[in-house]
Amino acid sequence: MKNKPETLVIFSPAFPKDEDDTEWLPWLQAIVKALNKNFPSLKIIVFAFQYPHHTKTYHWNGNTVIAFSGMHRGKFSHVFMWLNIIKKFYAVKRKQNIKGIFSLWCGECTLLAKYCSRFFSLPYYCWILGQDARPFNTYVKWIKPKPQQLIAMSDFLVQQFYDSHGIKPSGIIINGVEPSMFGPLPSKRDIDIIAVGGLSVLKRYDIFIEVIASLKEAFPTVNAMLCGDGEETDRFKIMITELALEKNIELTGAVKHKTAIQKMQQSKILLHPSSYEGFSSVCLEALYAGAHVISFIKPMKHDIKNWHIVHTKEEMISKAMELLNDKQLLHESVLVQSMDGIAKEIAALFGFTENNSK
Numbered sequence: 307m308k309n310k311p312e313t314l315v316i317f318s319p320a321f322p323k324d325e326d327d328t329e330w331l332p333w334l335q336a337i338v339k340a341l342n343k344n345f346p347s348l349k350i351i352v353f354a355f356q357y358p359h360h361t362k363t364y365h366w367n368g369n370t371v372i373a374f375s376g377m378h379r380g381k382f383s384h385v386f387m388w389l390n391i392i393k394k395f396y397a398v399k400r401k402q403n404i405k406g407i408f409s410l411w412c413g414e415c416t417l418l419a420k421y422c423s424r425f426f427s428l429p430y431y432c433w434i435l436g437q438d439a440r441p442f443n444t445y446v447k448w449i450k451p452k453p454q455q456l457i458a459m460s461d462f463l464v465q466q467f468y469d470s471h472g473i474k475p476s477g478i479i480i481n482g483v484e485p486s487m488f489g490p491l492p493s494k495r496d497i498d499i500i501a502v503g504g505l506s507v508l509k510r511y512d513i514f515i516e517v518i519a520s521l522k523e524a525f526p527t528v529n530a531m532l533c534g535d536g537e538e539t540d541r542f543k544i545m546i547t548e549l550a551l552e553k554n555i556e557l558t559g560a561v562k563h564k565t566a567i568q569k570m571q572q573s574k575i576l577l578h579p580s581s582y583e584g585f586s587s588v589c590l591e592a593l594y595a596g597a598h599v600i601s602f603i604k605p606m607k608h609d610i611k612n613w614h615i616v617h618t619k620e621e622m623i624s625k626a627m628e629l630l631n632d633k634q635l636l637h638e639s640v641l642v643q644s645m646d647g648i649a650k651e652i653a654a655l656f657g658f659t660e661n662n663s664k
Contacts (some may be wrong), residue, residue: 310401310402310403311347311349311402311403312347312348312349312402312403312405312658313348313349313350313351313398313402313403313404313405314341314348314349314350314351314404314405314406314408314652314653314656314658315351315352315353315395315398315404315406315407315408316338316350316351316352316353316407316408316409316410317353317355317407317408317409317410317415317416317418317419318331318334318352318353318354318355318409318410318415319354319355319356319357319410319411319413319414319415320354320355320356320357320358321334321352321354321357321358321366321371321373322335322358322366323357323358323359323360323373324364324366325366325367328562328563328564329562329563330357332563332587333481333482333587333645334410336484336487336645337645337648337649337652338350338352338366338367338369339367339484339645340484340644340645340646340648340649341649341652341653342367342368342369343646343649344646344649344650344653345649345653345658348405348653348658349370349402350369350370351369351370351371351372351398351402352366352369352370352371352372353372353374353391353394353395353415354371354372354373354374355374355376355387355391355414355415355418356374356375356376356377357373357375357377358373358375359375359377359378360373360375361373361374361375372394372398374387374390374391376414388418388421391418391422392418392421392422392425395422395426396425396426399426399428404426404428405428405429405656405657405658406423406428406429406430406431406655406656407419407422407423407428407429407430407431408430408431408433408652408655408656409430409431409432409433410432410433410435411432411433411434411435411436411437411438412432412434412438412439412443412445412446412449412451412456412467413438413443413445414445416430416432416445416449416451417445417448417449419432420449420451429655429656430455431455431456431457431477431655432449432451432455432456432457433457433458433459433479434456434457434458434459434463434467434475434584435459435463435584436459436463436582436583436584437582437584439458439463439466439467439470439471439584440466440470440582441470441471443470443471446470446471446473447471451473452473453473453474453475453476454476454477456473456475456476456477457475457477457478457479457655458475458477458478458479458584459478459479459480459481459584459585459605460478460480460481460584460585460605460606461478461605461606461607462583462584462585462603462604462605462606463475463584463585464478477655479648479651479652480585480605480606480642480643480648481584481585481586481587481590481642481643481648482590482642482643482644482645482647482648483587483590483591483594483641483642483643483644483645484644484645485594485641485644487563487564487567488567488571488594488595488639489568489571491571491595491596491637491638491639492571492572495571495572495573495574495596495597495637496529496572497529497530497531497569497572497573497574498525498528498529498530498573498574498575498630499514499517499518499521499528499529499530499531499573499574499575499576499577499626499630500530500531500532500533500569500570500573500575500576500577500592500597501514501530501531501532501533501534501576501577501578501579502533502534502561502566502569502570502576502588502592503533503534503578503580503588504534504535504536505532505534505535505536505537505538505539505542506536506537506538507537507538508580508581508582509536509538509579509580510579510580510581511532511534511538511542511579512538512541512542512545513579513619513622514530514532514577514579515532515542515545515546515549515551515555516549516619517577517579517619517622517623517626518530518551518554518555519549519551520623521623521626521627521630522551522554524627525630527553527554528554528630529554530551530554530555530556531555531556531558531569531573532555532556532557532558533558533559533560533561533565533566533569534558534559534560534561535559535560539557539559542557543557566588566591567591567595570588570591570592570595570597571595571596571597573592573595573597574597574598574629574630574635574637575597575598575599575600575626575629575630576588576589576592576597576598576599576600577600577601577622577626578599578600578601578602578603579601579602579619579622580601580602580603581602581603582603583601583603583605584605585605585606586601586603586605589601589613590642590643593610593611593612593613593639593640593641593642594639594640594641595639596637596638596639597612597637598612598613598614598629598635598637599612599613599614600614600616600622600625600626600629601613601614601615601616602615602616602617602622603615610640610642611640612638612640613640614629
């Protein structure tokens with residue numbers, strides 16, 4: 307194994323199809339780049355199960371990506387894909403000194419990580435990221451993970467996974483941001499309240515619209531922005547018209563990740579009314595952008611500076627009104643975790659430190 311490069315394999319449902327594809331899992335892109343920066347001798351190979359829509363091996367910023375295009379496969383075709391994944395993994399192992407497998411979400415990727423781990427006597431860890439902690443995740447009963455193989459993204463997910471599946475993840479690696487993506491904080495913030503995300507039922511941005519409608523009574527010129535696209539777009543357009551909020555809420559549609567960050571740096575408050583979140587990337591980005599965050603879900607047991615937790619829509623309205631009325635409200639960057647920090651914690655799972663990366 308001395309002449310074989312030390313390698314970390316990442317199993318993920320998706321990965322960008324090329325270096326210009328910046329919208330697919332931007333946080334994962336940042337983590338891979340952070341691994342490259344902090345551990346230059348550690349080779350990264352990504353197995354992308356569902357996306358891109360091709361079955362090629364390609365390079366992304368110097369990293370090898372093996373795609374399997376499983377998004378639209380039928381049940382039996384999926385079985386053949388799994389066999390192909392194991393075959394490809396064996397081929398990689400023959401050429402690389404694989405340190406282990408880091409699998410994203412406790413689902414299909416982790417099921418295959420378990421089998422590859424067993425067949426080739428390698429460690430694997432599963433990073434629980436959100437919906438996979440809920441009771442309807444049937445993969446867990448097939449994976450039968452041990453607590454020490456499970457890493458949750460937040461305290462909230464540790465408890466959710468335990469309540470749902472009776473297994474308590476033994477580790478936590480919290481979500482983070484990439485500071486280099488942010489410019490200097492502006493001296494003026496023109497957007498009073500912003501929301502950023504996919505316009506799905508789960509995200510509950512109808513509450514965002516209702517909150518703005520209530521705030522308009524006290525702040526007639528309140529300036530709000532909703533960035534995103536999705537199944538609820540048409541319904542939200544109707545709501546905005548019915549509530550006479552055309553001059554108060556701008557629906558931007560889908561925006562690039564970089565643009566969303568710029569808009570958050572121009573905002574006083576980020577409102578996040580989602581009913582379920584593992585550890586929201588957009589909330590962490592808003593904090594680093596200098597905005598205050600109001601949400602229903604508390605990701606960690608401890609409080610996070612400038613992140614305000616509420617329990618009802620009425621409390622959300624009250625907290626937003628309090629913050630907007632505060633003429634001395636500070637807008638400072640709050641860094642909860644960096645991508646460099648995440649990269650170091652992931653590498654440490656497999657016994658890889660900065661000292662042995664030189």
